[in-house]
Amino acid sequence: MNQASGLKQMLAAMVGRPVAEAGGGHQAEGLRTAVSTPRRHCQTIAVAGGKGGVGKSTVAVNLGVALAGAGHEVMLLDADIGLANVDVMLGLAPARHIGHLLDGECTLEELLLPAPCGLQVVPAGSGARRLARLSHGELAGIIRAFDELARPPEYLLVDTAAGLSDSVTMFAAAAAEVILVVCDEPASLTDAYGLAKVLSRDFGVRRLRMVANMARNEGDARLLHQKLARVSDRFLDVAIEFCGWVPHDERLRQAIRRQAAVVELWPSSPSARAFKKLADAVDKWVEPGRAGLDRISFFGGRTAPVGGMPG
Numbered sequence: 001m002n003q004a005s006g007l008k009q010m011l012a013a014m015v016g017r018p019v020a021e022a023g024g025g026h027q028a029e030g031l032r033t034a035v036s037t038p039r040r041h042c043q044t045i046a047v048a049g050g051k052g053g054v055g056k057s058t059v060a061v062n063l064g065v066a067l068a069g070a071g072h073e074v075m076l077l078d079a080d081i082g083l084a085n086v087d088v089m090l091g092l093a094p095a096r097h098i099g100h101l102l103d104g105e106c107t108l109e110e111l112l113l114p115a116p117c118g119l120q121v122v123p124a125g126s127g128a129r130r131l132a133r134l135s136h137g138e139l140a141g142i143i144r145a146f147d148e149l150a151r152p153p154e155y156l157l158v159d160t161a162a163g164l165s166d167s168v169t170m171f172a173a174a175a176a177e178v179i180l181v182v183c184d185e186p187a188s189l190t191d192a193y194g195l196a197k198v199l200s201r202d203f204g205v206r207r208l209r210m211v212a213n214m215a216r217n218e219g220d221a222r223l224l225h226q227k228l229a230r231v232s233d234r235f236l237d238v239a240i241e242f243c244g245w246v247p248h249d250e251r252l253r254q255a256i257r258r259q260a261a262v263v264e265l266w267p268s269s270p271s272a273r274a275f276k277k278l279a280d281a282v283d284k285w286v287e288p289g290r291a292g293l294d295r296i297s298f299f300g301g302r303t304a305p306v307g308g309m310p311g
């Protein structure tokens, strides 16, 4: 079995199964989970983009703080495992990280770090080579751990790594929604297209959202979206919807240097206003197909593909 079909079968095998039956691989067996109680609906949104440096973590952090500031319960999983930066961006000092969860040394709830406006962060851990090379079973174990939260949040944001690794595709495919963060650079567009291609072709994802980051104005942001959507409409079986834009903003850089969310530090700055608008838009997303879902599942009702992995 090649690696890709192993991943695909892992996803297919896990849809809808209780944790005990998930078969997430022996590496994930050490996961300790908290006692679960009845759960509420949770919207899971992966923030991805393919290319490094386009602003994925910036969008994930500030969207998270904006949603939390609007009164929602929000968790942010730093899924750039092994190269954590959400905790650094928010000036948090995690004592434990995902590696401890995988080793069965703590529950997911014990990992949660309080961040501004009530946001809760699941830190990724940094500098351990082992964390950068997690197996499918371990990645699946992380995803399944959220099913067992005693108190699921309203929103779970997942900040994915750069590239097209299994970790990126698995976390993105497991989320109910994926935001592609794109900026006006050829490599950002081609990498976002590459990710859209893998998610649609190999994981059956039929809708993605796009946020234009570091745009000059809404017109430019929409043009960028049109460039991506035109190609994806022609060659891929996935709709890429425009869902907002964030201007290039020096205040945002200053906030990052101060290890704070611009939304909290300078709420009236252009980027903070854009993040609040984005949070409003996200809060209006309707999920008719998934209405009534009563548990956190990255899989959120999306079926994984069956049969052979396309070449």
Ligand SMILES: Nc1ncnc2c1ncn2[C@@H]1O[C@H](COP(=O)(O)OP(=O)(O)OP(=O)(O)O)[C@@H](O)[C@H]1O
Pocket: 049, 051, 052, 053, 054, 055, 056, 057, 058, 059, 080, 085, 161, 162, 213, 214, 215, 246, 247, 248, 249, 250, 252, 253, 256, 271
């Ligand atoms: N709208 C913006 N205005 C100004 N600077 C920005 C904006 N968005 C992001 N940046 C800057 O771009 C840099 C990269 O951002 P960020 O770390 O969020 O990217 P990333 O896509 O998560 O990168 P990686 O994949 O390497 O983790 C940061 O220094 C950040 O300050």
